[in-house]
Amino acid sequence: MKRIAKANLAELLSAMAAEAKLYVPAESDGIVNFVSWQEGLAVELAALNVLVPPKKFFYPQTETVLKYEMGEDLQIEDFACKAGEKAILFAVRPCDVSSFAMMDKVYLEEPPDEAYRRRRENTTVIALGCTEPDEACFCQSFDIDAAKAPGADVLAVDTGEELALVAQTEKGEELISALNGLLSEATSGDENKVKDEQEKIADRYVTSVSLRGIKERLAGMFAADYWERLYKRCIGCGTCTFLCPTCHCFDLQEYAAGNCGERIRCWDACMFADFTQMAGGHNPRPSQKERVRQRFMHKLNYFPQQHGDYACVGCGRCVRKCPVNLDILEVIREAGGGTDGL
């Protein structure tokens, strides 16, 4: 374990930026997002979750897949093999770190998504352990220890005046050793302090849900009246899906002009009316009811069936940001374990 005074953070960031493209959480107009770090930028360490989840670094909202030109012969330029600039993500919260594992199940399963794989491989993730969840945080219910982030390359823990840094992977070791000049070795006192901080958090949650039996309950609920009641206040925006660290559905679009064209991949949201719109006009999910059902079924039933895990990390973004307060907490409580409100 290494440590550095928070007062010297800028130096550390500067050194990291020399290693790779560095992204840090920063505030602008009241909104915290991951942005590219540059000298003088104030890093926001107090905020829990940034607005747009860091999945965007592996799976950008918009990316070019290929470009082509039609002439005598067709020329195609592939962009996937160019993806993956060396990068460091600093201060990713443990729930978001957990989401990477979920995304990996989608994009790294055979055949892997080349662009995603390259970005994932070339990015070093530094997690920032949480000490104080807010009322919308419920990662604990998904067995995520918010103080720790086993999936991260490096774990940072805020001990007040200092940050403690623990390398957890080979990539992490490399980074730490590269930064060694700026770091000092942690004492056993520091280690105890970190341990203390990490232990406190378990009791600081005010919100939890029981997932017991939810997958099974939902399996039988496809035709339930419940959805009829639930969907009514959904306005079909993409807030929940775009802000969800585990939502991963995309659309492919063609931007053609004359004899040239570009194919792009961009985030899409199952909440949108045109998500399942087919060329002939038919839409297998004709109303918001089917769309809302799809989202929660996917998160709590289909995804666990396919991949063994729920597609939710309890980050609470949807709880905080849904304009109509229609969130996964409500669905788990009403449809899931322990609650008989159906």
Added chain:
Amino acid sequence: MPVTNEGFEPLIVAFCCNWCSYAGADLAGVSRMSYSSNVRIIRVPCSSRVNPSFIIRAFQRGADGVLVAGCHPGDCHYHSGNFFTRRRLTVLKQMMEYLGIEPERFQVRWISGSEGAKFAMVMNSVAEEIKRLGPNRKLRDVR
């Protein structure tokens, strides 16, 4: 004038109503009035046919300036079309300027079928202004 604009040939999309401004352009041609070759005309039946989306699209695709030209108020071939144009495009123009787009980028002018000289003059002055501004970067698509 910034040095970077030297040699810059802007692309200007002009939506011209068929009855007045397009006819004005024809008259400028018949009268052999030379004007900037940066202008490309799209013929529409009436200036009220010009959807703000067309204008934004032109900027997105790389136009450096957009002009909408129609009959003078009261002379509309369709009686009232340009009165609606006037309100709509006033609102659009105000908004674009508010969002930080230079006012010269998007212009609306009334040019009648008999104003060939005015057509040529307007085209030249628009081209001149856009040249001075330099390329449109604010509204241009990245792809």
Added chain:
Amino acid sequence: MKRIGVFICWCGSNIAATVDIDRVIAAAQKMSGVVYADQNKYTCSEIGQAMIKDAIKEYRLDRVVIGSCSPRMHENTFRKTVESAGLNPYYLEIANIREQCSWVHKDKEAGTAKAISLIRTAVAKAAMNEALFAAEMPITRRALVIGGGIAGIQAALDIADTGFEVDLVEREPSIGGRMAQLDKTFPTLDCSACILTPKMVDVAQHEKIKLITYAEVDKVEGYLGNFTVTIRSKARSVDLQKCIGCGECIAKCPSKVASEFEEGLVQRRAIYTPFPQAVPNKPAIDRAHCRFFTAGKCKVCQKVCPADAIDYEMADRLLTNQYGAIVVATGFDTHKLNNYGEYAYGKHPDVLTSLEFERLLNASGPTGGKILRPSDGKEPKTVAFIQCVGSRDKAKGNPYCAKICCMYTAKHAILLSEKVPGSKAFVFYIDVRTAGKDYEEFYTRAYEECGASYIKGNVSKVFPDGDKLLVRSVDVLSGALVELSVDMVVLAASVDARADAKELAQKLAVTVNAHKFFTEAHPKLRPVDTQTAGIFLAGMCQGPKDIPETVAQASAAAVKVAAIFSKQSLLGNPTVAEVEPKLCSGDLSCMAVCPYGAISEQVVEERRGREMVPRKIAQVNAALCQGCGACTVACRPGAINLKGFTNQQILAEVDAICL
């Protein structure tokens, strides 16, 4: 994929001199969808057109792009060319590489680059061109003429003479209008009645004309070829079928009221015909002044009627008829002189309007054609004619020139000198306007031969001065003050649009100008048409004009009507708006901006789940739509599109230009 053919015209050297045609052809061949590109020295020539037709067949072209002169020049020519080769004429697209390229750009490099860009744009649009077909509409071959003055009479006769049915609606009990009030007409001094009365009789006797007097238009619906008009036939209280026109009732009627026809100079009865030569020459009861209708007893007319034609129970009737075209000929009102206290009109009996003076001249008028002073019945020896009363007066009258006053005043001066020997006319004018065949000569005659004194000076005030009238003015030309003592003053009152012109315009969905004169479709080239297809204008209702102009316009309107009626069916404009029902929200913002009333609401049945549900959406009447496209922008979801200029086409053009 479309198979597009591109044809570049040299236009001799007009295009070829500043555009490198070979390079344009080479570029066109690489454009998406283009399977053939060629050039011709004169594409509009027979050889050029043949080349297009051959290429369409040989290369199975389904869209054609021609780079040539302005589409405003040869679009129709080339549409026919592609049509004769079996394609829809709207598969053609023209790139204007002459007026908007070769003629305005001197630099060959720039000109060539622009020509390529214009061709590319036209190709992009052509690829999205759809086959368009003009809607075919049946025609009701019956015309409605509104107004039975000389304009309406002429229009009705001319339409009827081409063999089509006409209904002529007149508000008053008789047709004849203003012209019937006149004595002589300038510049020939023809007797007005002598030339008008035969036409009135022709109208009454024409088998194709149905005369509907004492009636007004209530409601107009429909469009060119298919108007539905409701006419309110006012209760005449006299059964026209039974009435023999003997006049017994008029003679015995006890109620008297100022005669409108005689401009109030004499009185008429409550049951009356407006004038002796009325057509139909059968009376009507003016209920507002009839003793029976106002006081509840009398019925003298009923008692004396030998034909039992009086019907006090008669009510207004609504007649609804179909018409294919409408001619509006509602005439004018004379300007009210309330604002001109300085001329003492209404304060002194010998101050008259020109129309009142006209009645004094008329042999069937109140004085039997003698010019006599209303005050004492004596012949006036000196008469002051004041021009522009209410005309050219933006302060308190009409800003426009009434056009006829200069000429009728010259006529009055001439007639005065003829009827009152030794008399003297003073004409106070601002400018004298005599544009018209033989008009200047007529005016010259007034001052050269008939002794009229023309004084350039607007009269400032008329003072009653015993049995004389003191007229104060200035002679602008000499700078002398003028103060004349005259026996009579005649005011050339301006002409106004009918007070209710705007109401009628709204019923007809046509427009009026600021002075309530009906607006023509184009001030130069379509002076008879309105903006609404199938509705035409004749006479003063469109603006001040004299009798020959009125008659000419009426005949022109008749030809326009006949031209419509001579067609088998009507072909609409194919570039009309069209609603995509799936996208339409039914909020009808489109309707608010349509100047033609072409958009209405319709209910469609839509499948929702297993049931069919009704929903209101917009629909376009292709017959009324003129294709401006204002609606397409008002429609936020883009549900209403304009054929020939679709959103898709224009966006494709934008994209191609910016490539």
Added chain:
Amino acid sequence: MKVITEKINYNLLREVEEVSGQKVSACFQCGKCSGGCPVVWSMDVLPHQVLRYAQLGLVDELLHSKTLWICASCQTCDSRCPRNVDIPKVIEALRLIILRNKGGNYLHPNDLPARVRENAPQQGLVSAFRKYAK
């Protein structure tokens, strides 16, 4: 009198219109003003001629005319003018222009209290200027 190029003051019309706020160019010389003027008998230049000279830019004719000082601003003319020209205002403007050209008024309008300026009759003011003019 004769109108020759040198005599024409091209700024006069604009200046008169600016000072008077009246559209002098709207006058089409109908003479109705002159015909009705109660003091016209004593004028050397008739009201319509005043407007004509102003239109033509004939300064001298106006400068030396008595008419400008005879006009009583009774407004008979402008109540009848078909072209909406307030002739007394035009004449007032001409008086002002002449007085200005003479230069150096003893009394400057700004010396007057604002209330007097607004409410005093124009005639009174003009008299004051003339009286106190150098």
Added chain:
Amino acid sequence: MQQKVEGYPLKEYTTKICQIAKEALENREVTAIIGWRKKDFWWQSPVVFLEDPADVQQLVWDPFTIYSPVKFLLDWQESCAAKVGIFVKGCDSRGINRLLQDKRLERERVAVYGVPCGGKADAEKIRASFPSKEIKSVTLIGEELVLAVGEREERVKAEAYLLDKCLSCRHPNPVVYDKLVWEEVSPRQYADESRFARVQAVESLVTEERFAYWQRQFDRCIRCFACRNTCPACNCRVCIFDQAEPRWLGKANDPADTLNYHIIRAFHVAGRCFECGECERICPAGVPLQELNRKLIKGINDAYGDYEAGLDPTDVPPLGTYRGEDPAGFDES
């Protein structure tokens, strides 16, 4: 002037609302009620749909009954033929007029219960002063906000904790209703001045600063369409932005296309936006959309005469009409 505000504890208001809903359902005047209920946290009062009179106890009126229930009427009306009862605040009621003017609502199929509103609370402002996790409840009593925080009760001046949009609200009282739930309140005095304050601030910047300002705002846009979907003026059955042929808006989140979206969205509500401010409030990325909407309102008012949307459903919005003598925002020579 002391403004007249909600005078008694909110519990009594809630009772009133429940009572009206209960009667309407029991008397079968309506088959359903749209109102607000309380959810997990103190700051959540989402819209609720009730059909059973026994459920009306769920209804609440509290400082967070912010979200407009109005737009749900569109879906409700399409899926159900019966009459529905709806509680509306001043801003919501203008949404009703919006839908009526757009012919998207049949007035006789809605029973409108108008709720005069003294303003709603801004959870962010409260969180800045009190620990969110410890807040149990927030109540508005008179001009005071009463918070139960942990075990203690805190009383603060409400104005400092109200939503900005409520501070510039001109019509706190419903403008259309069948029944007024309680007596009207008077609008805030300073509403007029604050209405265009932010617009004027941005207007005073030079072109490049304005562009930088808006670029920073739109950069955060995630293209979730929440602003559109929440807006009662955006009531098209198929939004132009959702159409594929032609594609008016690219799906890639490109800066120029985002600008395209925001320009056209604002243009489509020009003269129709009734200033409920929900687009801005619910924007997850904090884009100040109301500033854009109000700029257009200001421009239209200045050029074509004052017009307030959502007050009279029978008039024609400013862009659907014209006058011959209209001024133009461009060179008309």
